[in-house]
Amino acid sequence: MRRVLNDLKIMILANLWIVPVVAALVWALFQFVAPPPPMSASMATGTQGGAYQQFAERLKEELAKEGFELHLVPTSGSRDNLQQLLADAPQVQIALVQSGLERQLAPAEQQRLESLGAIYQEPLWLFYRLYRREASLDRIADLLPLRLGLGGEGSGTRAASDAILGANAIAPEQYPATWQSLGGGKAARALLAGELDAAFFVGPAENALVQQLAASPDIALAHFRRAAAYEARLPFFNRVTVGEGLLDLASNAPDRDIVTLAPVATLVVNEEFNPGLVPLFLAASREVMKNGTLLDAAGAFPSAEPRTFELHQDAEHYYAKGLPILQRYLPFRIASLADRYIILLIPLIVVMIPLVKAVGPIYQWRIRARIYRWYKHLREIDRKLHAGSLPAELDSEIERLEQLEDELAAVEVPLSYSNELYELHMHLRYVIERLRALQQRRRDAPQHAPSSLAPSADRD
Incomplete structure (x- = not known):
């Protein structure tokens, strides 16, 4: 059990590099993903006790069921609602506006507003x-x-x-x-x-x-x-x-x-309105109007037609396909967060797949690097043996290799790599024995032997 835990520790330490990489990826992706929509907004309602104000009160009640707070701002009517939406620092983000009033605006002003659809006939x-x-x-x-x-x-x-x-x-x-x-x-x-x-x-x-x-x-x-x-x-x-x-x-x-x-009462929004709120407002409006009116059939509104201002892109998607899938089964706050996490998860998975595939080879390389880096010393001695350039006294080289052997004993690798570690031990011991044998031959050789024979003896 201890050995298994030790192997696990080695594996974790060898792959710690992936933690800052994933953290950097998540941070970068969060910079590009839109924040969740706010849970409050302000709506221009028209005159106190009027039809617009009555609809806004019912809409506020429906939105409150999702934990959304709608602030109602009384006005003098549709034209005032438009002025509130087009103000330089608007205090409202949404309003009911009577169809036909858009014709009184300049083209530049019309482009600043979008419709969420018709709500009822008036x-x-x-x-x-x-x-x-x-x-x-x-x-x-x-x-x-x-x-x-x-x-x-x-x-x-x-x-x-x-x-x-x-x-x-x-x-x-x-x-x-x-x-x-x-x-x-x-x-x-x-x-x-x-x-x-x-x-x-x-x-x-x-x-x-x-x-x-x-x-x-x-x-x-x-x-x-x-x-x-x-x-x-x-x-x-x-x-x-x-x-x-x-x-x-x-x-x-x-x-x-x-x-x-x-004409028709139309929900109109300005640039301050968060697009993520479009399905929420339309679903709440549909609930308010689900029974219809004396003149409007049940379920007829809200409707994409007739069009006054340009229809909001998210509203067009709602009329074509209904609520986003998650919002059909989850509360709005949870669904909106989940939508963004899914958007975040997809690119993260795309990036993580090659990273995960690289974990195995990199882990293998890092573990073997603990073993193979020792072969550098053996290779140096082997080259000197081949070139006959070892010093006359080999005690320092042998001592150096024995020190390496002691250091190698403290190296930890997983069990699956133990064979390579033991092979290194054997190779190190083989080189030490080879140097000792060479040292012994040099000691036993006659003192008057030609120096030209020394190189050949070193190559032995």
Whole structure:
């Protein structure tokens, strides 16, 4: 047992060179492997109590299940969200943005942002007061004499209403004085109080304001009869059919099938957003939207279409192949670390294969070097014997070899190399005996022997 442990010790000491080599390789590879993604981020949410803020709250809850902390930053709406993302020192990395707003950005600004996909449809609702039961809005031009709420400044509603009006050749400088930059709860209250005749709203069908207005007997919902024409000219709008009674069955609102237009709420990220978080956010968004909405089928969102900003490369991979394999079975934090260790392991294995193959030959060379280096002394004496150049007195040479023999006795090699060590002992003893025999012949030789015979005697 002691011998086995000794052999193991020799083997470890002979291969210690591989430890700094592997350490250097691991250090070098860690310099090129991206660090694990952070476990927190900030999201611009829109107005307090709005649809964006409600979605963000549910998204935050889903992410918290994975130990991820999402900070919510209230804003004034979609346009403000874009400004937050494009700030010189952005405090947010992700936001919901209404489709169509990207058209208002310069190309350089568009290139700084990427989309993770559409999250849900947010229809454009045009509600108006019924002064006569038979009254209706047939065309957008019918709004000109009315008191109209366009949506708040900087809001997605205002961007959508401006686009609709612009398609009808009604520019902002032509807006009547009775049109107001009013939206959200203020516009709804003014409409219900009779202070407005009509107002635009953007939001899902489940939105509390939409439900409240739809249930009012004095309020009707406009039908976009020319929705196909708007869709052709404004590609960020989709036609959406709102079935009879969909908004409120009790009051049968709307009282007939109507068609409206819908942009989509899109998850947009800036350059500060870590790509490793893309699958996590999309999986959480899918969980939030798994049951769909009144207008969106279950499982329809998030979706790569329609595209607004350029789709993030990792988002494209998610829509094509789903979650990374490890994230399907492991918590996000563990899976993200494992992904990076696997990336690290592959090149390490590639480099380690030839190193491991070299361990055997190098180990063999290092062990044999403990033996073979002694042959240098024997070779020197053998050459001197052959050349007849050994000194007349051989005592010093014999003493030198006997010292080597004593040193050789302390050399340790594994059992598998013992035969070579013993062969060295035999060769060393053979040379010593040979020198002693030569020394004895020199002593026995006549003192008057010709000197020319000495070289031949040395070669004996």
